[in-house]
Amino acid sequence: MTRNGPVALIFHTAVVIFMLAPLAIVCLVAFTPENTLSLPTNGFSLRWFDAVFHHPDFVQSFWNSLWLAVLSATLAVVLAVPASLAITRWEFPGRGFLNALFLSPLIIPHLVLGVAMLRLFAIVGATGSFGWLVAAHIVIVTPYVMRLLIAAISGFDRSVEQAAFSLGASEATVFRRVTLPMILPGVTGGWLIAFINSFDELTMSIFITSPSTVTLPVRMYMYATESIDPMMAAVSALIIGITAVAVLLLDRVYGLDRILVGQH
Amino acid sequence: MSFLELKNITKRYGPLTAVGDVSLSVEKGEFVSLLGPSGCGKTTTLQMIAGFVEPSAGTIRLDGRDITRAKANSRGLGIVFQSYALFPHMTVFDNVSFGLEMQRVPKGERKPRVEEALSLVHLSPYAKRYPRELSGGQRQRVALARALVIRPPVLLLDEPLSNLDAKLREAMQFELREIQRKVGTTTVMVTHDQAEAFSISDRVVVMEAGRITQIDQPYRIYEHPETEFISRFVGKTNLLPGKVVTATGAGATVSLAGIAVPVEAAGLSVGETVTLCIRPEKLHLTVPADGLLTGRVADRFFLGSQWLYHIDGPLGTLMVVTANDGSTPAEPGATVGLEWSPSVVRVHRGAMAEAPDVALEVTG
Ligand SMILES: Nc1ncnc2c1ncn2[C@@H]1O[C@H](COP(=O)(O)OP(=O)(O)O)[C@@H](O)[C@H]1O
Numbered sequence: 001m002t003r004n005g006p007v008a009l010i011f012h013t014a015v016v017i018f019m020l021a022p023l024a025i026v027c028l029v030a031f032t033p034e035n036t037l038s039l040p041t042n043g044f045s046l047r048w049f050d051a052v053f054h055h056p057d058f059v060q061s062f063w064n065s066l067w068l069a070v071l072s073a074t075l076a077v078v079l080a081v082p083a084s085l086a087i088t089r090w091e092f093p094g095r096g097f098l099n100a101l102f103l104s105p106l107i108i109p110h111l112v113l114g115v116a117m118l119r120l121f122a123i124v125g126a127t128g129s130f131g132w133l134v135a136a137h138i139v140i141v142t143p144y145v146m147r148l149l150i151a152a153i154s155g156f157d158r159s160v161e162q163a164a165f166s167l168g169a170s171e172a173t174v175f176r177r178v179t180l181p182m183i184l185p186g187v188t189g190g191w192l193i194a195f196i197n198s199f200d201e202l203t204m205s206i207f208i209t210s211p212s213t214v215t216l217p218v219r220m221y222m223y224a225t226e227s228i229d230p231m232m233a234a235v236s237a238l239i240i241g242i243t244a245v246a247v248l249l250l251d252r253v254y255g256l257d258r259i260l261v262g263q264h
Numbered sequence: 265m266s267f268l269e270l271k272n273i274t275k276r277y278g279p280l281t282a283v284g285d286v287s288l289s290v291e292k293g294e295f296v297s298l299l300g301p302s303g304c305g306k307t308t309t310l311q312m313i314a315g316f317v318e319p320s321a322g323t324i325r326l327d328g329r330d331i332t333r334a335k336a337n338s339r340g341l342g343i344v345f346q347s348y349a350l351f352p353h354m355t356v357f358d359n360v361s362f363g364l365e366m367q368r369v370p371k372g373e374r375k376p377r378v379e380e381a382l383s384l385v386h387l388s389p390y391a392k393r394y395p396r397e398l399s400g401g402q403r404q405r406v407a408l409a410r411a412l413v414i415r416p417p418v419l420l421l422d423e424p425l426s427n428l429d430a431k432l433r434e435a436m437q438f439e440l441r442e443i444q445r446k447v448g449t450t451t452v453m454v455t456h457d458q459a460e461a462f463s464i465s466d467r468v469v470v471m472e473a474g475r476i477t478q479i480d481q482p483y484r485i486y487e488h489p490e491t492e493f494i495s496r497f498v499g500k501t502n503l504l505p506g507k508v509v510t511a512t513g514a515g516a517t518v519s520l521a522g523i524a525v526p527v528e529a530a531g532l533s534v535g536e537t538v539t540l541c542i543r544p545e546k547l548h549l550t551v552p553a554d555g556l557l558t559g560r561v562a563d564r565f566f567l568g569s570q571w572l573y574h575i576d577g578p579l580g581t582l583m584v585v586t587a588n589d590g591s592t593p594a595e596p597g598a599t600v601g602l603e604w605s606p607s608v609v610r611v612h613r614g615a616m617a618e619a620p621d622v623a624l625e626v627t628g
């Protein structure tokens with residue numbers, strides 16, 4: 001950072017302002033006492049937050065999103081731990097294929113996934129099912145978990161496990177007492193990043209949610225196409241808040257620079 | 265029958281024979297080192313004893329029991345890894361206690377045994393620390409305590425000191441030996457560092473390209489290396505190609521570039537090509553008239569307790585090491601004589617191998 005010249009510094013500041021300004025303004029607007037989207041000029045008010053909490057559709061969508069994110073992140077981790085252990089440690093036929101398969105949702109546009117899932121749900125008769133929505137989210141968040149876990153496991157000194165074996169531990173004990181605790185930052189980091197991705201996923205979810213399973217981003221989208229009032233800003237502020245907390249946690253347990261810069 | 269016996273142990277990885285036909289007997293309480301350059305199969309051999317690598321052929325017996333195919337977690341051996349392999353998420357105490365827990369030692373009994381092991385390696389005050397809060401030398405000791413606390417029949421050490429700096433390494437060598445003497449555990453250590461192997465082992469096993477080339481006491485390996493490779497690998501040496509000109513019973517004369525040198529070696533025949541091997545410290549500098557050879561000091565290096573000279577003469581450049589006894593060292597450019605006793609000259613039959621220095625590059 002110290003190597004940046006004044007021009008670079010101004011440029012960086014401009015980029016950061018450019019990116020943060022809309023978020024900051026949305027958060028400010030959420031506190032307006034007016035009936036229109038406007039900056040709160042005559043006092044702060046929580047009336048729009050109050051409106052959100054008393055809007056049954058939004059409350060239901062919030063719980064939908066929260067459950068969806070918690071379930072899909074948790075199941076993705078349960079799936080990804082053995083998968084990434086197998087992929088990083090064993091040579092078996094189809095290993096490269098499996099690796100590519102797990103990571104492929106990263107490069108498929110969510111729009112395409114949404115259409116595909118819509119068809120799939122129709123074929124299996126699962127339209128509107130919350131369980132299948134969770135399954136679809138698992139598909140899109142698993143690659144993120146896998147990437148973190150594979151990084152955590154690749155940097156793992158196998159002789160630590162060998163040491164535990166030599167001291168008389170069984171395979172299961174070694175996993176529980178040594179392997180899992182040692183990859184725990186990767187596991188928690190993976191869970192959080194999966195949570196964040198699921199919680200604010202819109203594009204795919206639009207296609208596959210039903211009135212009873214509408215998620216918060218989808219609800220916002222539907223609402224915003226009809227009317228724009230400061231309640232939108234309040235919901236946005238809530239989503240920004242929850243995501244920010246998750247990102248801060250992620251930074252604490254795993255380190256953002258490790259995820260973003262790709263240092264293992 | 266010996267306590268630990270490897271019989272014709274072989275490990276093949278596809279076409280590569282990592283370890284070939286290794287047989288070794290280790291007595292109870294003995295400290296044996298496997299010494300050899302990187303990639304010669306030391307770790308693989310140790311891992312087969314530990315049970316992490318399955319031998320392609322051969323048998324391993326421990327105290328009369330065949331353990332060749334036994335699982336690593338049923339062998340009860342103590343292992344210290346090069347990377348120490350401590351459990352990073354456990355305190356020093358829990359690291360050491362882990363093995364006792366696995367052996368279902370009752371909790372009340374564990375504490376005194378962990379404390380005993382920690383005091384053995386002088387780490388009692390550090391029981392509550394985490395490995396990341398310890399220095400390299402301290403981690404090394406935790407690894408040792410963790411391996412010894414389960415009272416293993418055999419202790420296996422893979423390059424245990426190679427991650428320590430030179431000064432600490434030397435101190436730990438002696439401490440390691442002292443601890444091993446105190447607990448009396450049969451020990452097999454792997455190292456590529458000959459000084460380390462020599463200073464603490466009862467016997468040294470020299471390995472070369474997956475095979476054992478010599479098993480002997482450290483002093484004997486240094487003084488009587490059985491192959492030219494060993495004399496190169498173990499310490500510094502001057503290698504001189506020559507031809508036998510006379511041979512009489514226990515002695516012979518070898519011609520080195522026209523200079524006749526007496527040697528003590530039986531069974532040589534006249535006309536045979538040989539390689540003579542003389543350690544630098546066995547050569548003495550004299551006044552030119554007294555020497556078997558004369559030469560010119562090309563360079564000299566101060567090593568603290570010793571001087572190392574490069575002497576140019578009729579046989580090429582010879583290395584000479586003299587003790588720094590306080591006398592005035594020979595100046596570069598000076599003409600000096602070289603003398604030695606016939607008994608210090610080792611004779612290897614056959615011609616000298618090419619490009620010696622490349623083969624000597626030794627790393628972890
Ligand atoms: N798992 C393995 N697969 C293939 N080759 C191996 C494996 N482990 C060791 N080797 C090879 O076996 C030889 C001996 O290795 P090693 O026992 O580690 O040597 P050292 O410990 O003496 O340096 C090396 O050539 C190494 O590349």
Ligand SMILES: [Mg+2]
Pocket residue numbers: 306307308628
């Ligand atoms: Mg090795």
